[in-house]
Amino acid sequence: MSDILLYKQKGAVVTLTINQDETRNAISSDEMIDAFDSAAKRINRDDSVSVVILTGAGKAFSSGGNVKDMKDKAGMFGGSPVELREGYRRGIQRIPLAMNNLEVPLIAAVNGPAIGAGCDLAMMCDIRIASTKAKFAESFAKIGIIPGDGGAWFLPRAIGMSRACEMAFTGEAVDASTALSWGMVSQVVEPEDLMAAAETMASRIAVNPPRALRMTKKLLKEGQRVSLETLLELSASMQALAHHTSDHTEAVSAMLEKRAPEFKGM
Numbered sequence: 157m158s159d160i161l162l163y164k165q166k167g168a169v170v171t172l173t174i175n176q177d178e179t180r181n182a183i184s185s186d187e188m189i190d191a192f193d194s195a196a197k198r199i200n201r202d203d204s205v206s207v208v209i210l211t212g213a214g215k216a217f218s219s220g221g222n223v224k225d226m227k228d229k230a231g232m233f234g235g236s237p238v239e240l241r242e243g244y245r246r247g248i249q250r251i252p253l254a255m256n257n258l259e260v261p262l263i264a265a266v267n268g269p270a271i272g273a274g275c276d277l278a279m280m281c282d283i284r285i286a287s288t289k290a291k292f293a294e295s296f297a298k299i300g301i302i303p304g305d306g307g308a309w310f311l312p313r314a315i316g317m318s319r320a321c322e323m324a325f326t327g328e329a330v331d332a333s334t335a336l337s338w339g340m341v342s343q344v345v346e347p348e349d350l351m352a353a354a355e356t357m358a359s360r361i362a363v364n365p366p367r368a369l370r371m372t373k374k375l376l377k378e379g380q381r382v383s384l385e386t387l388l389e390l391s392a393s394m395q396a397l398a399h400h401t402s403d404h405t406e407a408v409s410a411m412l413e414k415r416a417p418e419f420k421g422m
Contacts, residue, residue, distance in 0.1 A: 209354045220272030293323070
Protein backbone atom coordinates (compact mmCIF):
# COMPACT_ATOMS: atom_id res chain seq x y z
CA MET A 157 0.00 0.00 0.00
CA SER A 158 1.27 3.47 -0.87
CA ASP A 159 2.66 5.70 1.88
CA ILE A 160 0.23 8.44 0.82
CA LEU A 161 -2.67 6.34 2.17
CA LEU A 162 -1.58 4.44 5.24
CA TYR A 163 -3.28 1.08 5.81
CA LYS A 164 -3.22 -0.31 9.35
CA GLN A 165 -5.23 -3.24 10.65
CA LYS A 166 -5.87 -4.05 14.30
CA GLY A 167 -8.17 -6.99 14.83
CA ALA A 168 -11.20 -6.55 12.56
CA VAL A 169 -10.68 -2.78 12.16
CA VAL A 170 -8.68 -1.15 9.36
CA THR A 171 -7.60 2.49 9.71
CA LEU A 172 -6.87 4.39 6.50
CA THR A 173 -4.94 7.64 6.96
CA ILE A 174 -4.56 10.15 4.13
CA ASN A 175 -0.88 10.96 4.56
CA GLN A 176 -0.19 14.11 2.52
CA ASP A 177 0.04 16.82 5.15
CA GLU A 178 2.11 19.03 2.82
CA THR A 179 -0.90 19.35 0.47
CA ARG A 180 -3.44 19.29 3.31
CA ASN A 181 -4.31 15.78 2.15
CA ALA A 182 -5.40 16.69 -1.37
CA ILE A 183 -6.88 13.67 -3.12
CA SER A 184 -6.67 14.50 -6.85
CA SER A 185 -3.33 12.88 -7.76
CA ASP A 186 -3.25 9.64 -9.73
CA GLU A 187 -1.28 8.00 -6.92
CA MET A 188 -3.86 8.94 -4.30
CA ILE A 189 -6.76 7.80 -6.49
CA ASP A 190 -5.03 4.46 -7.14
CA ALA A 191 -4.39 4.07 -3.40
CA PHE A 192 -8.08 4.53 -2.51
CA ASP A 193 -9.17 2.15 -5.24
CA SER A 194 -6.65 -0.49 -4.20
CA ALA A 195 -7.49 -0.18 -0.50
CA ALA A 196 -11.22 -0.64 -1.11
CA LYS A 197 -10.63 -3.72 -3.26
CA ARG A 198 -8.25 -5.17 -0.69
CA ILE A 199 -10.79 -4.69 2.11
CA ASN A 200 -13.64 -6.22 0.12
CA ARG A 201 -11.53 -9.33 -0.51
CA ASP A 202 -10.46 -9.66 3.13
CA ASP A 203 -13.08 -11.35 5.30
CA SER A 204 -11.07 -10.52 8.43
CA VAL A 205 -12.05 -6.84 8.07
CA SER A 206 -15.36 -5.74 9.60
CA VAL A 207 -15.00 -1.95 9.91
CA VAL A 208 -12.89 0.84 8.37
CA ILE A 209 -11.92 4.20 9.88
CA LEU A 210 -10.84 6.96 7.47
CA THR A 211 -8.93 10.00 8.74
CA GLY A 212 -6.32 12.53 7.70
CA ALA A 213 -2.76 13.12 8.88
CA GLY A 214 -1.87 16.55 10.22
CA LYS A 215 -4.34 19.39 10.63
CA ALA A 216 -6.70 18.70 7.70
CA PHE A 217 -9.00 15.83 6.83
CA SER A 218 -8.72 16.70 3.13
CA SER A 219 -8.48 19.88 1.09
CA GLY A 220 -9.97 18.07 -1.92
CA GLY A 221 -8.54 18.96 -5.31
CA ASN A 222 -5.10 20.52 -5.57
CA VAL A 223 -5.82 24.21 -6.29
CA LYS A 224 -2.24 24.87 -7.40
CA ASP A 225 -2.65 22.21 -10.08
CA MET A 226 -5.91 23.89 -11.12
CA LYS A 227 -4.10 27.22 -11.54
CA ASP A 228 -1.32 25.55 -13.54
CA LYS A 229 -3.75 23.42 -15.56
CA ALA A 230 -1.66 20.44 -14.47
CA GLY A 231 -2.44 16.81 -13.77
CA MET A 232 -6.14 15.97 -13.94
CA PHE A 233 -6.92 19.67 -14.52
CA GLY A 234 -5.08 19.96 -17.83
CA GLY A 235 -6.08 19.33 -21.43
CA SER A 236 -9.04 19.97 -23.68
CA PRO A 237 -12.64 19.71 -22.46
CA VAL A 238 -12.80 16.15 -23.83
CA GLU A 239 -9.55 15.24 -22.06
CA LEU A 240 -10.72 16.86 -18.82
CA ARG A 241 -13.98 14.90 -18.92
CA GLU A 242 -12.11 11.64 -19.40
CA GLY A 243 -9.64 12.66 -16.70
CA TYR A 244 -12.46 12.99 -14.18
CA ARG A 245 -14.12 9.75 -15.25
CA ARG A 246 -10.90 7.73 -15.17
CA GLY A 247 -9.43 9.64 -12.24
CA ILE A 248 -11.05 11.10 -9.15
CA GLN A 249 -14.47 9.62 -9.92
CA ARG A 250 -12.99 6.21 -9.13
CA ILE A 251 -12.90 7.26 -5.46
CA PRO A 252 -16.69 7.68 -4.96
CA LEU A 253 -17.27 4.41 -6.82
CA ALA A 254 -14.72 2.62 -4.63
CA MET A 255 -16.06 4.11 -1.39
CA ASN A 256 -19.69 3.48 -2.31
CA ASN A 257 -18.89 -0.13 -3.18
CA LEU A 258 -17.01 -0.77 0.06
CA GLU A 259 -18.75 -3.73 1.67
CA VAL A 260 -17.98 -2.98 5.34
CA PRO A 261 -19.09 -0.04 7.52
CA LEU A 262 -16.95 3.07 6.95
CA ILE A 263 -16.39 5.67 9.70
CA ALA A 264 -14.93 9.10 8.93
CA ALA A 265 -12.84 10.55 11.75
CA VAL A 266 -12.82 14.15 10.53
CA ASN A 267 -9.82 15.71 12.24
CA GLY A 268 -9.87 19.11 10.52
CA PRO A 269 -11.14 20.94 7.42
CA ALA A 270 -12.95 18.79 4.83
CA ILE A 271 -13.12 21.06 1.82
CA GLY A 272 -14.56 20.51 -1.67
CA ALA A 273 -13.84 16.95 -2.70
CA GLY A 274 -12.65 16.41 0.89
CA CYS A 275 -16.15 17.27 2.13
CA ASP A 276 -17.59 14.88 -0.42
CA LEU A 277 -15.17 12.18 0.72
CA ALA A 278 -16.51 12.52 4.27
CA MET A 279 -20.08 12.25 2.93
CA MET A 280 -19.13 8.96 1.22
CA CYS A 281 -18.68 7.43 4.69
CA ASP A 282 -21.48 5.71 6.60
CA ILE A 283 -20.79 7.37 9.96
CA ARG A 284 -18.99 10.66 10.61
CA ILE A 285 -17.33 11.72 13.87
CA ALA A 286 -15.81 15.20 13.92
CA SER A 287 -13.17 17.01 15.92
CA THR A 288 -14.13 20.43 17.23
CA LYS A 289 -11.56 21.71 14.70
CA ALA A 290 -13.38 20.17 11.75
CA LYS A 291 -15.27 22.22 9.21
CA PHE A 292 -17.06 21.24 6.03
CA ALA A 293 -17.38 23.19 2.78
CA GLU A 294 -18.98 22.22 -0.53
CA SER A 295 -16.86 25.02 -1.93
CA PHE A 296 -16.72 24.33 -5.67
CA ALA A 297 -18.78 27.40 -6.59
CA LYS A 298 -16.20 29.61 -4.87
CA ILE A 299 -13.66 28.67 -7.54
CA GLY A 300 -16.09 28.56 -10.44
CA ILE A 301 -16.51 24.81 -10.83
CA ILE A 302 -19.06 22.17 -9.85
CA PRO A 303 -18.93 19.07 -7.59
CA GLY A 304 -17.24 16.75 -10.08
CA ASP A 305 -16.73 13.80 -7.76
CA GLY A 306 -20.29 12.84 -6.85
CA GLY A 307 -20.97 15.44 -4.17
CA ALA A 308 -24.34 16.27 -5.72
CA TRP A 309 -25.32 12.63 -5.06
CA PHE A 310 -23.77 12.11 -1.60
CA LEU A 311 -24.42 15.45 0.13
CA PRO A 312 -28.25 15.55 -0.18
CA ARG A 313 -28.40 11.97 1.10
CA ALA A 314 -26.35 12.97 4.13
CA ILE A 315 -28.09 16.21 5.14
CA GLY A 316 -31.18 16.64 2.95
CA MET A 317 -31.71 18.69 -0.19
CA SER A 318 -32.26 22.11 1.38
CA ARG A 319 -29.08 22.04 3.46
CA ALA A 320 -27.12 20.53 0.55
CA CYS A 321 -28.30 23.34 -1.74
CA GLU A 322 -27.34 25.94 0.87
CA MET A 323 -23.82 24.54 1.10
CA ALA A 324 -23.36 24.05 -2.65
CA PHE A 325 -24.83 27.41 -3.72
CA THR A 326 -22.98 29.53 -1.14
CA GLY A 327 -19.77 27.49 -1.00
CA GLU A 328 -19.50 28.56 2.63
CA ALA A 329 -18.07 26.37 5.38
CA VAL A 330 -20.02 25.04 8.35
CA ASP A 331 -18.33 24.29 11.64
CA ALA A 332 -18.49 21.08 13.63
CA SER A 333 -21.32 22.20 15.91
CA THR A 334 -23.45 23.17 12.91
CA ALA A 335 -22.62 19.87 11.24
CA LEU A 336 -23.85 18.09 14.37
CA SER A 337 -27.12 20.03 14.48
CA TRP A 338 -27.69 19.25 10.78
CA GLY A 339 -27.10 15.53 11.26
CA MET A 340 -24.01 15.64 9.06
CA VAL A 341 -21.99 14.09 11.88
CA SER A 342 -23.12 11.91 14.77
CA GLN A 343 -20.55 13.08 17.32
CA VAL A 344 -18.25 16.05 17.95
CA VAL A 345 -15.31 15.51 20.27
CA GLU A 346 -12.13 17.29 21.27
CA PRO A 347 -9.21 16.72 18.85
CA GLU A 348 -7.29 14.55 21.29
CA ASP A 349 -10.33 12.29 21.71
CA LEU A 350 -11.18 11.85 18.03
CA MET A 351 -9.45 8.58 17.21
CA ALA A 352 -10.51 7.03 20.51
CA ALA A 353 -14.13 7.93 19.71
CA ALA A 354 -13.82 6.46 16.21
CA GLU A 355 -12.16 3.31 17.54
CA THR A 356 -14.87 2.91 20.17
CA MET A 357 -17.53 3.16 17.49
CA ALA A 358 -15.63 0.68 15.34
CA SER A 359 -15.34 -1.78 18.22
CA ARG A 360 -19.08 -1.53 18.92
CA ILE A 361 -19.69 -2.52 15.31
CA ALA A 362 -16.95 -5.13 14.99
CA VAL A 363 -18.32 -7.29 17.84
CA ASN A 364 -21.10 -8.40 15.48
CA PRO A 365 -20.90 -11.22 12.92
CA PRO A 366 -18.91 -9.96 9.91
CA ARG A 367 -21.11 -11.51 7.21
CA ALA A 368 -24.25 -10.05 8.80
CA LEU A 369 -22.57 -6.62 8.85
CA ARG A 370 -21.72 -6.76 5.16
CA MET A 371 -25.22 -7.87 4.21
CA THR A 372 -26.80 -5.22 6.43
CA LYS A 373 -24.74 -2.48 4.79
CA LYS A 374 -25.73 -3.80 1.35
CA LEU A 375 -29.41 -3.64 2.28
CA LEU A 376 -29.10 -0.10 3.66
CA LYS A 377 -27.41 1.04 0.43
CA GLU A 378 -29.92 -0.69 -1.83
CA GLY A 379 -32.79 0.68 0.25
CA GLN A 380 -31.89 4.20 -0.94
CA ARG A 381 -32.60 3.43 -4.56
CA VAL A 382 -34.96 0.48 -5.03
CA SER A 383 -38.65 -0.07 -4.38
CA LEU A 384 -39.89 -1.54 -1.12
CA GLU A 385 -40.93 -4.72 -2.95
CA THR A 386 -37.45 -5.15 -4.40
CA LEU A 387 -35.78 -4.51 -1.06
CA LEU A 388 -38.03 -7.04 0.69
CA GLU A 389 -37.16 -9.66 -1.91
CA LEU A 390 -33.44 -8.95 -1.47
CA SER A 391 -33.88 -9.03 2.33
CA ALA A 392 -35.60 -12.41 2.17
CA SER A 393 -32.75 -13.87 0.14
CA MET A 394 -30.05 -12.47 2.41
CA GLN A 395 -31.95 -13.54 5.52
CA ALA A 396 -32.09 -17.11 4.22
CA LEU A 397 -28.30 -17.02 3.91
CA ALA A 398 -27.88 -15.43 7.34
CA HIS A 399 -29.98 -18.10 9.05
CA HIS A 400 -27.59 -20.76 7.76
CA THR A 401 -24.36 -19.16 8.99
CA SER A 402 -22.52 -20.68 11.92
CA ASP A 403 -22.24 -17.18 13.42
CA HIS A 404 -26.04 -16.96 13.64
CA THR A 405 -26.12 -20.29 15.45
CA GLU A 406 -23.38 -19.10 17.80
CA ALA A 407 -25.13 -15.75 18.45
CA VAL A 408 -28.40 -17.44 19.41
CA SER A 409 -26.63 -20.01 21.60
CA ALA A 410 -24.57 -17.33 23.35
CA MET A 411 -27.64 -15.20 24.00
CA LEU A 412 -29.57 -18.11 25.51
CA GLU A 413 -26.54 -19.28 27.53
CA LYS A 414 -25.83 -15.70 28.72
CA ARG A 415 -22.19 -15.67 27.52
CA ALA A 416 -20.11 -13.67 25.06
CA PRO A 417 -20.29 -15.05 21.52
CA GLU A 418 -17.24 -16.14 19.52
CA PHE A 419 -17.76 -15.39 15.86
CA LYS A 420 -15.68 -16.92 13.04
CA GLY A 421 -17.10 -15.12 10.04
CA MET A 422 -18.80 -18.25 8.76
